[in-house]
Amino acid sequence: MVIVSGLSGSGKSVALKTFEDLDYYCVDNLPVELLPDFVRRLLRDDGLPERLAVGIDVRSRHGDLSRLAEWRKAAHDLGMDVRLLYFEAEDEVLLRRYADTRRRHPLSRLGLSLPQAIAREREMTRPLREEADAVIDTSTLNVHQLRRLVTTEHALGQSPGLSLLFESFAYRRGVPVEADFVFDARVLPNPHWEPDLRPLTGRDARVREYLDAQPEVATYVRQVAGFLDTWLPRLRNDTRAYVTVAFGCTGGKHRSVYLAERLAAHFRQQGWDEVATYHREQD
Template identity: 40%
Template structure:
């Protein structure tokens, strides 16, 4: 990352109430990685927007609700005329959203290496070499680079480091580092295929065999108190939540923005539900973690 992404660039990156960010730069410099990172931060990302649609997009952002308060437009050399019109679009008058330019670059050696690794030609090389295409692109994008608010040199960055850079520049205080879905399930219906971690609550006595608890679920106080009152239950819940603390912190460092934790019992109705509800409360207290609860098999007979 260049000096352009110093404290001044970080300040420039902080979006106003409504913001449109144009992400452009050299082909192979990491636009797809930046696009994915911005989406994970809650930005609405538009890829390869036609040039004539940029001004209507700014107008739309001016009158949109909070869901479209942060829009990112990803542009490459195939945008053609758009690259020459960014300067005019950036001078947006009035109270509309502010347009900011993020330019991604890398040195020739890094770009050549990346194109060779994926065995694809540079979009502008034509019948020439990859380096010919890079040279032509540098000339085409020189003016845009000069007027960009933020410039990131990705020559020495891998995709994880680049995503971290974007998180540091554009995450706000309300953006969670990792979104966790914690789900209950019944083993007899199969383990969730999207689970990153699986725990088993079948070591606890089954409320199914208690007649007055059988028709209830783990969301009912009577079942919850029965399950969590069993020997070892609270110890398991608290220790498991504590064990997840460094895992979720590591996910944030590695830019793994979503995780699914599955906790199962036999039918997914009593024990796993009660345990999930309690563990979710403990996990939600960890910094940078947003938690949602899902009870996959709660409605099954």
């Protein structure tokens, strides 16, 4: 079992998603005091997953994080090899990430400003940091570099290879600087102009059905897939560790998200081991 913890905005969700893509059984926001009971329940069931990843952090409102060592030992006594990863980043980086995503800090419910919430969270999670098997500073890492780090250094039994990230973005917020290939989806029909589809994203079935029915979308997907099918295997034999393929549209909500998910599914079907998606304006 890997326990994923640390500061909000430091990449814990990316790490958990990475473990899930690597066939770990994942649970996020597990109250810390329920860890032994969670292990007991799994041990009673047939087909216990070989690898587990559990997210534990300050969202556990009533749990005493300082008792993690106690609960961790209880899980270990039940037969689990338990490792703790603590993710953190510099304050200015966390502030910028929150400004980019416009998400609320989990401690904002206490009436704290964002800098105060970050400081309080550092204090509350200090016992986890002291208990951690590894402390991972993500200040200088992009999403794909973080996934690569988790895969190569902290995921047991996984062998490194060329990993693919399919990313969606909004052109109005700029092209991702880490992208190796960029495809413009603004030429395709826009679900935004369909009132019942406007609130949805490219991950929703109704948006997928709408775009699947457009002949030009089918042509676009076929041509882009053909291009990537031809050239990505060449990069697999190169010295690079990862490739980022980015799709952009006006708002980063419908067409680009749909294409990133569609092409990621295509390459998983082609047998590529590590394929991930990241939706910059949504995640």
